Amino acid sequence: MGIDKQSDSVTNLQIGPTTLGMVRIYIEGDGIDIPLDFEPEEAEEIAEELRAAAERARAMGAAPAKGPKGRK
Numbered sequence: 001m002g003i004d005k006q007s008d009s010v011t012n013l014q015i016g017p018t019t020l021g022m023v024r025i026y027i028e029g030d031g032i033d034i035p036l037d038f039e040p041e042e043a044e045e046i047a048e049e050l051r052a053a054a055e056r057a058r059a060m061g062a063a064p065a066k067g068p069k070g071r072k
Helices: 041-060
Strands: 011-017 023-029 033-039
Touching: 023 041, 033 041
Parallel strands: none
Antiparallel strands: 011 023, 023 033
16 A cells, blocks of 8 residues: 555554653554654654655645534
């Protein structure tokens, strides 16, 4: 699957600090548990990449995300 393909997979994403001073991105899904630990500086770089990707998606005319129960 490429980054630009739609997926029907259901996953849970959690992000938070660890007791060792790292930032953990934890992905849990159908038969997978993936803890990804990053130094705080790396986590900030990832956050910048996410923001940049969101801006590019908006520029491409991506539909706005809907909140709970279909509300914007």
